[in-house]
Amino acid sequence: xxxxxxxxxxxxxxxxxxxxxxxxxxxxxxxxxxxxxxxxxxxxxxxxxxxxxxxxxxxxxxxxxxxxxxxxxxxxxxxxxxxxxxxxxxxxxxxxxxxxxxxxxxxxxxxxxxxxxxxxxxxxxxxxxxxxxxxxxxxxxxxxxxxxxxxxxxxxxxxxxxxxxxxxxxxxxxxxxxxxxxxxxxxxxxxxxxxxxxxxxxxxxxxxxxxxxxxxxxxxxxxxxxxxxxxxxxxxxxxxxxxxxxxxxxxxxxxxxxxxxxxxxxxxxxxxxxxxxxxxxxxxxxxxxxxxxxxxxxxxxxxxxxxxxxxxxxxxxxxxxxxxxxxxxxxxxxxxxxxxxxxxxxxxxxxxxxxxxxxxxxxxxxxxxxxxxxxxxx
Amino acid sequence: xxxxxxxxxxxxxxxxxxxxxxxxxxxxxxxxxxxxxxxxxxxxxxxxxxxxxxxxxxxxxxxxxxxxxxxxxxxxxxxxxxxxxxxxxxxxxxxxxxxxxxxxxxxxxxxxxxxxxxxxxxxxxxxxxxxxxxxxxxxxxxxxxxxxxxxxxxxxxxxxxxxxxxxxxxxxxxxxxxxxxxxxxxxxxxxxxxxxxxxxxxxxxxxxxxxxxxxxxxxxxxxxxxxxxxxxxxxxxxxxxxxxxxxxxxxxxxxxxxxxxxxxxxxxxxxxxxxxxxxxxxxxxxxxxxxxxxxxxxxxxxxxxx
Numbered sequence: 001x002x003x004x005x006x007x008x009x010x011x012x013x014x015x016x017x018x019x020x021x022x023x024x025x026x027x028x029x030x031x032x033x034x035x036x037x038x039x040x041x042x043x044x045x046x047x048x049x050x051x052x053x054x055x056x057x058x059x060x061x062x063x064x065x066x067x068x069x070x071x072x073x074x075x076x077x078x079x080x081x082x083x084x085x086x087x088x089x090x091x092x093x094x095x096x097x098x099x100x101x102x103x104x105x106x107x108x109x110x111x112x113x114x115x116x117x118x119x120x121x122x123x124x125x126x127x128x129x130x131x132x133x134x135x136x137x138x139x140x141x142x143x144x145x146x147x148x149x150x151x152x153x154x155x156x157x158x159x160x161x162x163x164x165x166x167x168x169x170x171x172x173x174x175x176x177x178x179x180x181x182x183x184x185x186x187x188x189x190x191x192x193x194x195x196x197x198x199x200x201x202x203x204x205x206x207x208x209x210x211x212x213x214x215x216x217x218x219x220x221x222x223x224x225x226x227x228x229x230x231x232x233x234x235x236x237x238x239x240x241x242x243x244x245x246x247x248x249x250x251x252x253x254x255x256x257x258x259x260x261x262x263x264x265x266x267x268x269x270x271x272x273x274x275x276x277x278x279x280x281x282x283x284x285x286x287x288x289x290x291x292x293x294x295x296x297x298x299x300x301x302x303x304x305x306x307x308x309x310x311x312x313x314x315x316x317x318x319x320x321x322x323x324x325x326x327x328x329x330x331x332x333x334x335x336x337x338x339x340x341x342x343x344x345x346x347x348x349x350x351x352x353x354x355x356x357x358x359x360x361x362x363x364x365x366x367x368x369x370x371x372x373x374x375x376x377x378x
Numbered sequence: 379x380x381x382x383x384x385x386x387x388x389x390x391x392x393x394x395x396x397x398x399x400x401x402x403x404x405x406x407x408x409x410x411x412x413x414x415x416x417x418x419x420x421x422x423x424x425x426x427x428x429x430x431x432x433x434x435x436x437x438x439x440x441x442x443x444x445x446x447x448x449x450x451x452x453x454x455x456x457x458x459x460x461x462x463x464x465x466x467x468x469x470x471x472x473x474x475x476x477x478x479x480x481x482x483x484x485x486x487x488x489x490x491x492x493x494x495x496x497x498x499x500x501x502x503x504x505x506x507x508x509x510x511x512x513x514x515x516x517x518x519x520x521x522x523x524x525x526x527x528x529x530x531x532x533x534x535x536x537x538x539x540x541x542x543x544x545x546x547x548x549x550x551x552x553x554x555x556x557x558x559x560x561x562x563x564x565x566x567x568x569x570x571x572x573x574x575x576x577x578x579x580x581x582x583x584x585x586x587x588x589x590x591x592x593x594x595x596x597x598x599x600x601x602x603x604x605x606x607x608x609x610x611x612x613x614x615x616x617x618x619x620x621x622x623x624x625x626x627x628x629x630x631x632x633x634x635x636x637x638x639x640x641x642x643x644x645x646x647x648x649x650x651x652x653x654x655x656x657x658x659x660x661x662x663x664x665x666x667x668x669x670x671x672x673x674x675x676x677x678x679x680x681x682x683x684x
Binding site: 106110112114155156158159162163165166167169170171173174175177178181182185304305308311312315344345347348351352354355358359362 | 414415417471474475478480481482484485486488489490492493496497500610611614617618621654655657658661662664665666668669672
């Protein structure tokens, strides 16, 4: 029970901090808050309290998940009329979903993908085209975004399966550059100007109208927070279940040593295909929701640099650890948006940060815990 | 298609091929000594072009007008800056993670390249827009029918070829080249024979990066424009060329570079929609070639050691 108490207290502190940061207006206050968080994080890392906290969360995983969802919901309700803050919260949630997809590829199967933003874009453009030209229900449009992204990924399957390591990286980099250039020169998809999307609707719910919950009124972004939260919960469950199953074990084996995995009878190609396709599906769904939320998509949203940002999230958080990447996604998205001085320098900052992390702390902020095959008392 | 038009295309293809080959030789040299891919190599090319541009800007501001002096200064400064940069990348980014998993080496060089690219975009004056590169060579030439053979193109091609030939001689005929080849063959044994491993690696990176600088300046002189993101295309195609020719094989890299340029030029002629989709086509060819011949046309030296 003590560990549950610690988890509740930690969540409360983090939520309060997120609220303060999202509400802070002056750049000085934001900088002070970030310095405070940096100092706290440093102490937690040095004293290994962070590991204790993560351990507590992992020991009561269902409880921790419920707590996290409740915290985000509470945060959204408190911020209910602050459009910009809610937009940021939704973006963080969506980026976490996309990175969870990337995590299945990078973190579990070891299939490199430097075209994350491109598959995100495939989902977004699918959503835009379908929403503009068909009457398909929008829930299905979200799914279609994922399916199309997974299908786009199959184009790369053959070259990726036939190569590994650096070569596979080159293929995805070439795809990321190809996708962006293609969007820019292609007139059917709006060229450099991009496409506009209409209002998102699910059943009777219209997403561009304000929310009324009893006496409380809130921004229309609350609905997007809700959808993103549902999506995140589904993706989280999918990824955690996947990791814990025999599939996860097979993926780990494929990542760590392909030859050994093959000699133990694992079909390396099959698991790589599975991981790559599942990952792209998740990224595509996230991309479709993101397109609906922003209401407008253009090639500039899906550059190679954005793909690298997604990879940075994964590395900073600790590759293979869904909790770590959630934390990293929040940092990577919110900090440059709030602290305007560094907005322009964000690619440079994150790239430098990743280089430093790889040189000095290669496992990331929150390294993936070891797989425990035998249930032992915590 | 008449002969003079063909000649024009061949000339364009040869220029492209020379640039790709110069970049690919760098990739192949680095792979030779360290068995790693230096993913920031493309951005080192860009840095070379911008260093040359900076040298030109400073010298013209100081009142130097002689084109020969300017050209020499541009090339020397570009090569010196990238040689230092390449050695720096090897010393501070690549060597520390040499024994880490392959993925980490890949990521660290890729992100290092992003740092270079972003630094140019943010800190070079006006770097976020394409910059005009000065025409330092005479634009005269010889006319054959409708084909205009430009003097500057011939000069660039010849000097590129001389550089590659020089590199070849350096690798095959000097003590330094012997050391590089020894390290490429077997690092441990080379060390026990008294070869300073670290020095050889740094020199190799400096050499490969200086070649890249020439490719960057050549690109600038040919297109009269440099852009902070131009290294991405050159890097990807240069790497693909190196793979096509078999990594670690100097001749393969050259053949790969020209083969790639040939494919691109033929694609531009054969496909009616290709002018707008030029780069899309190039990247599609990279992906396709990797699917067909993942270890290159000439084949890699060693098989997998378990």
